[in-house]
Amino acid sequence: MQIETAPSEKPYEKPEGERRGLVIVNTGDGKGKSTAAFGLALRAHGRGKAVKIYQFMKVPSARFGEHRMFEQLGIPIEGLGDGFSWKSQDHEHSAQLARDGWERARAAILSGAHFLVVLDEITYPLIYGWLPLEGVLDTLRARPKAVHVVLTGRRCPPEIVELADTVTEMQLVKHAFKAGIPAQRGIED
Helix, strand or coil: CCCCCCCCCCCCCCCCCCCCCCEEEEECCCCCHHHHHHHHHHHHHHCCCCEEEEECCCCCCCCCHHHHHHHHHCCCEEECCCCCHHHCCCHHHHHHHHHHHHHHHHHHHHHCCCCEEEEECCHHHHHCCCCCHHHHHHHHHHCCCCCEEEEECCCCCHHHHHHCCEEEECCCCCCHHHHCCCCCCCCCC
16 A cells, blocks of 8 residues: 555635536446445435435335335335346336336426435336436436436446436445355345
8 A cells, every 4th residue: 555645735626616406326336326325315314405215126115224224214215116127027017117116206306395316226227228218317407406316226328427417436346246255134235
């Protein structure tokens, strides 16, 4: 490891632009896309802001760690799907669930009732062709000025990346699963 001298002056100038809602994308093959989005949800909730989380691949009855905690905190989180595609018995049904869920998420975004709307794992229904990309782009462009939207998932369409204000690509360097270690409750659920 190379030791650095800590900066003694601020390394950037303060932006002069107006505050407004952002489109934030967490994509890539590395871990942490949803976790980062949930961290933003916690930060906003901690400031007293209204937050809504939609999970496009999780079932409505999901009880993962984030569901249990968000329920305790009073942050609404809604599963819209029927599990990941390899678990689904009927992809047309999965596609319909994604379309129905998108209508709920779209309405929440356009209502302006939430400071932050998280669209967790939305890239999958997009890249599977279950949701029309243009409708998502139109909604992101038409959202009220103060609404922030976070989109997560691998292989985010380039059109969304282009429209977004902030894009982070999580890069896979090493993963325990590839070493034969199964998913750990409380870490990956």
